[in-house]
Amino acid sequence: xxxxxxxxxxxxxxEEREDPKILKPTDAIIxxxxxxxxxxxxxxxRGFNPITQPTPMGHEYCGIVEEVGSDVKSVKPGQFVLxxxxxxxxxxxxxxxxxQSSCQNRExxxxxxxxxxxxxxxDGTLVATPDIPSDALIPSLLALSDVMGTGWFAxxxxxxxxxxxxxxxxxxxxxxxxxxxxxxxGAERIIAMSRHESRTKLxxxxxxxDIVTERGDAGVARIKELTNGIGVDSVLECVxxxxxxxxxxxxxxxxxxxxxVGVPHGVELxxxxxxxxxxxxxxxxxxVRRYLPDLIKLVWNGKIAPGxxxxxxxxxxxxxxxxxAMDERRAIKTLLKP
Amino acid sequence: xxxxxxxxxxxxxxEEREDPKILKPTDAIIxxxxxxxxxxxxxxxRGFNPITQPTPMGHEYCGIVEEVGSDVKSVKPGQFVLxxxxxxxxxxxxxxxxxQSSCQNRExxxxxxxxxxxxxxxDGTLVATPDIPSDALIPSLLALSDVMGTGWFAxxxxxxxxxxxxxxxxxxxxxxxxxxxxxxxGAERIIAMSRHESRTKLxxxxxxxDIVTERGDAGVARIKELTNGIGVDSVLECVxxxxxxxxxxxxxxxxxxxxxVGVPHGVELxxxxxxxxxxxxxxxxxxVRRYLPDLIKLVWNGKIAPGxxxxxxxxxxxxxxxxxAMDERRAIKTLLKP
Numbered sequence: 001x002x003x004x005x006x007x008x009x010x011x012x013x014x015e016e017r018e019d020p021k022i023l024k025p026t027d028a029i030i031x032x033x034x035x036x037x038x039x040x041x042x043x044x045x046r047g048f049n050p051i052t053q054p055t056p057m058g059h060e061y062c063g064i065v066e067e068v069g070s071d072v073k074s075v076k077p078g079q080f081v082l083x084x085x086x087x088x089x090x091x092x093x094x095x096x097x098x099x100q101s102s103c104q105n106r107e108x109x110x111x112x113x114x115x116x117x118x119x120x121x122x123d124g125t126l127v128a129t130p131d132i133p134s135d136a137l138i139p140s141l142l143a144l145s146d147v148m149g150t151g152w153f154a155x156x157x158x159x160x161x162x163x164x165x166x167x168x169x170x171x172x173x174x175x176x177x178x179x180x181x182x183x184x185x186g187a188e189r190i191i192a193m194s195r196h197e198s199r200t201k202l203x204x205x206x207x208x209x210d211i212v213t214e215r216g217d218a219g220v221a222r223i224k225e226l227t228n229g230i231g232v233d234s235v236l237e238c239v240x241x242x243x244x245x246x247x248x249x250x251x252x253x254x255x256x257x258x259x260x261v262g263v264p265h266g267v268e269l270x271x272x273x274x275x276x277x278x279x280x281x282x283x284x285x286x287x288v289r290r291y292l293p294d295l296i297k298l299v300w301n302g303k304i305a306p307g308x309x310x311x312x313x314x315x316x317x318x319x320x321x322x323x324x325a326m327d328e329r330r331a332i333k334t335l336l337k338p
Numbered sequence: 339x340x341x342x343x344x345x346x347x348x349x350x351x352x353e354e355r356e357d358p359k360i361l362k363p364t365d366a367i368i369x370x371x372x373x374x375x376x377x378x379x380x381x382x383x384r385g386f387n388p389i390t391q392p393t394p395m396g397h398e399y400c401g402i403v404e405e406v407g408s409d410v411k412s413v414k415p416g417q418f419v420l421x422x423x424x425x426x427x428x429x430x431x432x433x434x435x436x437x438q439s440s441c442q443n444r445e446x447x448x449x450x451x452x453x454x455x456x457x458x459x460x461d462g463t464l465v466a467t468p469d470i471p472s473d474a475l476i477p478s479l480l481a482l483s484d485v486m487g488t489g490w491f492a493x494x495x496x497x498x499x500x501x502x503x504x505x506x507x508x509x510x511x512x513x514x515x516x517x518x519x520x521x522x523x524g525a526e527r528i529i530a531m532s533r534h535e536s537r538t539k540l541x542x543x544x545x546x547x548d549i550v551t552e553r554g555d556a557g558v559a560r561i562k563e564l565t566n567g568i569g570v571d572s573v574l575e576c577v578x579x580x581x582x583x584x585x586x587x588x589x590x591x592x593x594x595x596x597x598x599v600g601v602p603h604g605v606e607l608x609x610x611x612x613x614x615x616x617x618x619x620x621x622x623x624x625x626v627r628r629y630l631p632d633l634i635k636l637v638w639n640g641k642i643a644p645g646x647x648x649x650x651x652x653x654x655x656x657x658x659x660x661x662x663a664m665d666e667r668r669a670i671k672t673l674l675k676p
Contacts, residue, residue, distance in 0.1 A: 240609075254440030275621055277622070284617075
């Protein structure tokens with residue numbers, strides 16, 4: 001088969017790769033129905049994370065089970081499944097406490113931007129949908145494997161509750177789905193920090209009540225102005241830069257909560273500043289597996305449509321254009337069809 | 339009157355100061371029954387925090403109300419009262435949400451190491467005991483004004499719950515009272531990190547089930563060994579150095595909670611390390627005022643005896659010796675009697 005491989009900064013190739021096969025009795029092979037480019041793929045694409053060898057790309061996927069290893073019990077060939085970007089056994093102590101993305105047997109899904117994918121620890125990782133979905137549902141199901149689950153974790157970690165006010169820092173797919181998550185969790189007021197028209201539009205559609213275009217000191221001042229000088233209960237940090245983390249910390253009221261899910265790049269937090277900010281801080285790689293059963297139900301029943309973040313769809317062999325469009329912010333998120 | 343003034347590193351003087359008087363109608367004047375030296379007083383004493391001018395010292399106190407301003411409604415002359423090290427109005431939005439130590443009208447109590455003390459915002463700051471306490475209760479009541487409330491906040495922020503395992507980093511008065519707090523909150527296992535015999539003894543008396551003497555990598559390895567490689571649910575960080583914060587972060591299981599109450603000095607947290615540690619982090623100046631009514635009850639009814647951390651008692655005019663004894667770790671905490 002052909003699959004996606006990153007060779008270096010902005011050098012994405014769609015080239016011949018070995019067909020995946022069952023290597024362990026706990027593996028499954030999936031025929032990928034849809035995959036996509038992740039905001040986090042842009043870190044190595046832009047050269048921020050060094051590429052030391054040609055690297056198969058992609059960790060978001062959904063599709064039909066093609067084959068399973070002899071130990072796999074919970075999914076079978078012919079079922080439509082999806083799973084988290086991190087493989088988990090779903091039985092270790094960390095998994096049992098709901099932190100499957102810190103599973104003691106964690107692996108990153110390798111090379112999902114391809115027509116076929118090997119998923120290790122299939123029983124702990126994959127969840128089947130109630131039936132084969134219609135084509136219309138596939139983008140929203142695909143979104144669950146990372147960005148929707150990550151936005152949900154941000155809102156959960158930020159303790160969004162009915163009646164609360166939330167700020168969402170970042171208007172990428174995760175930030176937009178953070179808005180959707182905060183809305184689902186009952187936030188009364190959702191302030192999206194965004195300055196891109198198409199993203200602002202989707203943020204409003206997902207439930208944002210206010211849009212703040214300012215950043216840095218001006219952004220913090222605007223949030224304070226909108227909240228009688230108090231700051232907000234919950235901030236979802238969905239970027240991962242020093243500026244966005246400080247935006248989050250400074251926008252939160254004392255005793256408020258920050259859920260941070262943007263993989264930090266160059267972020268250093270001053271202990272004393274954090275101490276006197278008096279905030280709760282929780283984040284990390286989203287334990288998507290924990291949320292999958294509930295999120296699949298919400299999509300299946302038409303309660304949420306996270307697939308709207310895909311504003312570009314390309315055949316998989318045009319994956320390089322997908323990276324370019326996201327890099328240049330022409331697309332929020334690119335869906336790829338094998 | 340004479341009171342305590344810090345002139346520079348290790349230069350504490352007990353010298354003539356102006357008698358405090360009512361400056362605003364919301365003030366109260368207290369005749370101090372007992373005061374003490376705080377671990378945080380040692381930062382400026384040791385020269386870590388610069389002293390730019392002679393500074394009246396002390397922020398822990400309890401005593402009899404001598405006089406109140408015309409607006410004070412909740413306490414009256416003759417009552418025995420205590421309050422937090424931070425003055426609060428107890429009505430602003432931060433106070434209403436339980437973060438009185440971030441009160442919009444917050445002030446640090448100035449110069450409590452003296453026979454008389456002016457307490458601003460008396461209604462929001464002071465809490466009266468049910469009656470005049472016996473002399474035997476005074477050390478435990480005094481401890482509530484900072485160290486006990488701070489240890490309690492550490493345990494509360496670390497989400498200590500019945501059946502959980504907690505680690506306490508730091509064996510100063512706050513750490514020891516963190517052990518006591520974790521015990522009160524029902525922790526099943528309490529691991530105290532300590533290498534000083536007298537402190538270890540008190541930690542055990544307060545409820546520590548395990549003592550770890552190692553620090554740094556060895557300390558983390560020992561905690562992991564004691565918890566089947568998993569890490570603990572709750573860590574109380576009661577020091578405030580880079581080493582102690584990293585000890586806390588690395589000892590916590592993914593999804594676990596850190597309550598940090600040691601004022602950070604020179605602490606910088608790497609964003610990516612914190613992200614992948616997957617921990618909850620909450621801390622800051624303890625909102626002691628929130629806990630005072632409940633803690634007074636616990637002391638009054640003999641359920642807790644936080645006053646045991648005072649292993650040295652001196653007449654107030656020997657305050658300089660109190661600082662020396664704590665600096666040299668000859669005393670855990672020094673009580674001063676005017």
